[in-house]
Amino acid sequence: MAGKTLIKLDGISISFGGVHALQDVDLEILEGQTLCLAGENGGGKSTLIKIISGFYRPDRGTIEIDGKQYSHFTPKQAIDLGIQVIYQDFAIFPNLTVAENIALSAERLDGRKTVNWKNVKRRAQEALDMINVRMDLDATLADLPVASKQLVAICRSLLQNARLLIMDEPTTALTKNEVNSLFKVVRDLQKKGIAVVFVSHKLDEVYEIAEQLVILRNGKKVIEGPIREFDRKRFIYYMTGREIESETFEAKNIGSEPVLEVRNIGIKDLFADISFKLYAGEVLGITGLLGSGRSELARSLFNLEKIDTGQVFLEGKELKLKSVKDAINAGIAYVPEDRLTEGLFMPQTISRNMISAVIERNLNKAGLIDTNGVRERSMEWVKELKVKTPSTELPAQALSGGNQQKVVLAKWLSTKPKVLILNSPTVGIDVGAKADIYAYTRMLAEQGIGVIIISDDLPEILDNCNRALIMKRGRLAGEFQTSEMDETRLADILAEANDKGGAA
């Protein structure tokens, strides 16, 4: 399917503030090719995209398009050459309509002073036809689901005569069905000779859509080749630079008394009648589709939401929590779903982040913050959790996603919890950091901490929990031992739960 060379990068290098973001990277993209750019966070994927789109100017190296050599080009030139990037946030205008979003930038390129509104609608419709999608042209973007916003962004780039479409992690916020329809669109584009560069770290999707695979690690291209030459093990090996053993968790010393017991708790309109026990040494999974009440349940255990009915017992004693602080002091820790907005103070230092949940335990005799002690303890956590950073006094935002998540973990472990609740702990995290986090939770369970993992990532639940609960429309819909369950069956159960929910 692939044709002749569309764009060729030669020896591209760039560094920021002393860090080599890319070193000597060569890349060739053919017309109509679907190429997957893979690599861990901080590997250089985003930087490479931004060089191709003219956003960054490389320190060294050349870019060749249509037989012409450039040392760099401006974003405007890149667009004129047919290079289009669809970023994770899509850069759409939420208050404008579908037609306006799709066609206005192309209208602008015509260079006329006024807008021809008839033209706008006609062009928008043409673009939608190109990818065989139907959509209401007059709908406001803010009212549409994420998947539609993405299609709008794709249409817009097609109108600007895209020859190369780069999609930065396009599937992060999509459901399985939406991913399928997106892939259909990508295949259609490919037939029209448009090359697609696909950035992802979801292995399944890469196998499904890509022809060619390029893996970046620490700013260098480590390997390249047709996707069929990579099995999962080889893929992960090149991505992380190490062999990662995935071994199913078996709870070895389960305590005789439950560390946490939940009896018939509920919150009006969110969930009802939830009861379960968590024993020390267990890793309990809670899974369910989005909107099943799994996150709300976790938040209520941490007193971020107040329960209306039911009781919660910690080590046999009933909990009467008035605040989040009470929950922390009782020994419950909650690693939230969204580390950027809920878990971290991004511009603040790593050490400040690490003590932020228990500042009062870091005071000296005079009641002042023990700065030297804080620094030392933070350094210990950095070593313990293998956080890749030269100093604890750097802002958290200087770290990659996986390392940020380790900081969040350290923050909660320094509260010395008896129950650790992890909500979607590995979303947007690369394979290497994932493995570190899983290994660590296992160790915590072995030390006698009760761990709860909430996730819709089924392999995550199956590999790392010994037991799991299924939630459906705010109620418990089942419980299973992970050793007696497989992924297909679990997916079926979840889908079935959803269908029934829809019919009711």
Next chain:
Amino acid sequence: MNKEKGFAKYIRDITQDAQMVRLFVIMVAAFVIMGIASGSKFLSLSNFQSMARTFPEVGILAIAVSLAMLLGGINLSVVGIANLSGIFCCKFIIATQEKIGMWPAIFIGLAIAMVVGALCGLLNGFLIAYVGIPAMLATLGSQEIFTGLGVGVTKGAAVFGTPSEFTFFGGAYIFGVIPMSLIVFVVVVVIFTILLQRKQYGMELYLVGTNAKAARFSGIKNERVILKTHVYGGILSAIAGIIIASGTNSAKASYGSSYVLRCLIVAILGGINPSGGFGKITGVVMAVLTIQFLSSGFGILRVDSYFQTFVWGAVLVGDMILNHYMDKLAENRKKKKAEKETAS
């Protein structure tokens, strides 16, 4: 590991903070330029004394504004609180000095001023934290309330008749040299530097200002931090109000109406990030000194006061431009260093 203690460590941290170093350079430059331009008059003891008497008012109010800004908010009601506290203080002293004696009347008057300030701050904090009104609107509204109350109580006139001993707090010179208001300012700066840099409250203030949601998820009681911050702001405003009332030996609802903007300029020039979470009292101190040097210098040179306003603005904008280019320079230097390392 380097284990310096207390003050020495604080000074070392400050000297490593590029922004603080920059502010120090600007402050010294303002001093030197004014010293050269207006000569011996600027460098005289009487000018130093007059400066040291003047800037603490704005300095203390600017610290109150800075606290609110560290939360990502603002406080536009500091002058209203200062005047209202001053009015209550003076009214009380005048009404009771003959019955309970002068000094008891003065000291209870001071306490009343602080309580009024704290209550005003409590109202601000309540509106922002519990009613959920944006700080700008809440304090804009409360500024009108406090000023209106002040006008109502005084019928718009100045309150005269406090004993001359009352001028001790804003007008006296300790050992005949150091103005009392400067001493009050130094005490305020020391207390709030410790509060912000080393106390749990300070850390919580910075964290809430950086990301209120993450703070809530960390078990920090955001509402309480906001309430506390505005109560402190109210008390600081009341202290400034006492200095103003004592300095003029009178109180009026319309004193210092130009101070609000000047406080904002000082806070921002001092490196307090208007979106919250970053900034130090030390910066505010250097900024208020810079502005004072310029004001006094221009006063001696008999420069039009409109032009002074222009210069304050120019200093503020100039500082931000300087910030921008210094950051760029630092980035380039790092880049070059990295390239050298690669080459070798």
